[in-house]
Amino acid sequence: MTDETWGQVCNQLQKAVGQNNYTTWIAPLEPVGLSDGIASFHAPTKFMRDWVSRNFAEPILRELRHAGVIVERIEILVLKHRPANAAPAPTHASAPPARKIVSNLDAPLPSAPLDGRFTFDSFVVGKPNELAHAAAKRVAEGGPVSFNPLFLYGGVGLGKTHLMHAIAHDLRQQRPDLRVLYLSAEQFMYRFVQALRDKQIMDFKEMFRSIDVLMVDDVQFIAGKESTQEEFFHTFNALVDQGKQIVISADRAPGEIKDLEERIKSRLSCGLVVDLHPTDYELRLGILQTKTENYRTEYPGLQIAPGVLEFLAHRITSNVRILEGALTRLFAYASLIGREITLDLAQECLKDQLRQSERKVTVEEILRKVAEHYNVRLSDLVGPKRMRAIARPRQVAMFLSKSLTTRSLPDIGRRFGGRDHTTIMHGIRKIEELRASDSQLAEDIDMLRRLLES
Numbered sequence: 001m002t003d004e005t006w007g008q009v010c011n012q013l014q015k016a017v018g019q020n021n022y023t024t025w026i027a028p029l030e031p032v033g034l035s036d037g038i039a040s041f042h043a044p045t046k047f048m049r050d051w052v053s054r055n056f057a058e059p060i061l062r063e064l065r066h067a068g069v070i071v072e073r074i075e076i077l078v079l080k081h082r083p084a085n086a087a088p089a090p091t092h093a094s095a096p097p098a099r100k101i102v103s104n105l106d107a108p109l110p111s112a113p114l115d116g117r118f119t120f121d122s123f124v125v126g127k128p129n130e131l132a133h134a135a136a137k138r139v140a141e142g143g144p145v146s147f148n149p150l151f152l153y154g155g156v157g158l159g160k161t162h163l164m165h166a167i168a169h170d171l172r173q174q175r176p177d178l179r180v181l182y183l184s185a186e187q188f189m190y191r192f193v194q195a196l197r198d199k200q201i202m203d204f205k206e207m208f209r210s211i212d213v214l215m216v217d218d219v220q221f222i223a224g225k226e227s228t229q230e231e232f233f234h235t236f237n238a239l240v241d242q243g244k245q246i247v248i249s250a251d252r253a254p255g256e257i258k259d260l261e262e263r264i265k266s267r268l269s270c271g272l273v274v275d276l277h278p279t280d281y282e283l284r285l286g287i288l289q290t291k292t293e294n295y296r297t298e299y300p301g302l303q304i305a306p307g308v309l310e311f312l313a314h315r316i317t318s319n320v321r322i323l324e325g326a327l328t329r330l331f332a333y334a335s336l337i338g339r340e341i342t343l344d345l346a347q348e349c350l351k352d353q354l355r356q357s358e359r360k361v362t363v364e365e366i367l368r369k370v371a372e373h374y375n376v377r378l379s380d381l382v383g384p385k386r387m388r389a390i391a392r393p394r395q396v397a398m399f400l401s402k403s404l405t406t407r408s409l410p411d412i413g414r415r416f417g418g419r420d421h422t423t424i425m426h427g428i429r430k431i432e433e434l435r436a437s438d439s440q441l442a443e444d445i446d447m448l449r450r451l452l453e454s
């Protein structure tokens with residue numbers, strides 16, 4: 001492969017993977033040769049080799065083929081660390097070209113790849129995440145540091161990584177003068193161990209202390225890993241002392257991370273600790289609406305019936321990742337079979353997800369909702385009164401208890417003031433009969449069922 005071909009490939013890769021990824025991961029690669037359908041490259045570190053192999057091998061291969069190179073796979077080799085004046089000593093037998101030794105401070109930061117979709121524009125703000133969003137926005141302005149660190153925590157799939165990437169995107173665009181490094185705590189550890197092994201710990205320290213904004217995702221990962229914690233603590237202190245911004249995320253609050261040293265917990269709690277709360281209905285609906293808008297360009301002409309998004313927002317409450325996955329699946333499915341997205345289609349396509357998130361409705365909840373709906377006392381529902389105004393709602397509650405819970409008739413009877421199972425059966429039959437002719441009753445039941453299942 002000629003330099004010219006590689007140059008062309010690089011131009012294409014820049015477009016394919018984005019400028020940041022290109023500068024960080026592709027530009028440092030050196031093509032070494034091509035033989036037996038294997039294109040070989042040198043990478044400066046193992047960390048880089050692993051990242052590139054995992055994340056960029058496919059686009060590199062694709063662009064090489066586009067440029068007419070006949071290649072089956074790529075191979076990335078690591079140049080062993082060596083003194084600056086020594087001859088190159090690759091870990092591979094073939095002779096590599098001489099490598100320029102660059103100062104650490106000029107080298108691109110080994111940031112983990114950023115997801116181009118995780119921007120502030122695509123982040124939907126609601127009550128549960130508004131503080132986290134506002135704090136992240138503030139950091140993204142790159143102005144004077146007002147809280148250090150910004151500590152974002154919350155359960156799985158609630159947007160921590162999204163916000164951190166959004167900060168990095170904004171900073172890179174608006175403050176290209178700042179050295180911004182985003183990586184997971186696992187990658188921090190990996191780099192640290194690597195530096196120890198390669199006796200490059202001074203380079204490691206120098207690099208981490210040269211950063212203006214350091215973002216470490218999933219910091220709970222270093223709990224119980226003593227020397228990594230120690231190094232993290234020193235890095236953290238050095239940056240805070242220099243007035244550099246730090247953003248950290250974790251799955252729980254600093255004080256609740258087990259096996260994390262006390263001094264680190266207290267350091268992490270010093271700035272602004274913000275909780276990303278579980279989503280509420282409005283936020284979920286907002287996210288679904290935004291994502292649906294995006295899909296409209298991808299699937300033009302696909303119709304979505306009213307009520308489907310509301311239904312999903314009610315039923316899929318676990319986390320945003322699962323909610324997004326359900327919507328993606330639904331659009332792909334509907335476009336494949338060429339049908340409008342209706343409630344029925346959603347139920348059919350998302351059976352598994354819906355079953356998993358099915359709420360366990362209790363007889364007590366049913367009694368409470370039915371009492372509220374018919375404006376009768378709960379005690380009357382389970383009591384002995386027989387007048388129609390009480391007896392009918394009671395039968396509705398019996399019917400719903402049988403269809404929405406897995407309780408047996410005797411069990412339901414016990415929860416209805418110790419009634420016999422035959423009484424419960426009678427009540428259920430009555431409602432089944434009436435429902436067919438009484439549309440008001442059928443509507444009431446439908447509504448109550450939806451309320452209870454949401």
Ligand SMILES: Nc1ncnc2c1ncn2[C@@H]1O[C@H](COP(=O)(O)OP(=O)(O)OP(=O)(O)O)[C@@H](O)[C@H]1O
Nearest residue numbers: 122123124125156157158159160161162287320321
């Ligand atoms: N408020 C939001 N608006 C739009 N998309 C969101 C929002 N919150 C989360 N998401 C999306 O949900 C998915 C999961 O979010 P993210 O990866 O940031 O979660 P996380 O909190 O880092 O979870 P984990 O700890 O599992 O990594 C992403 O695709 C993200 O874009």
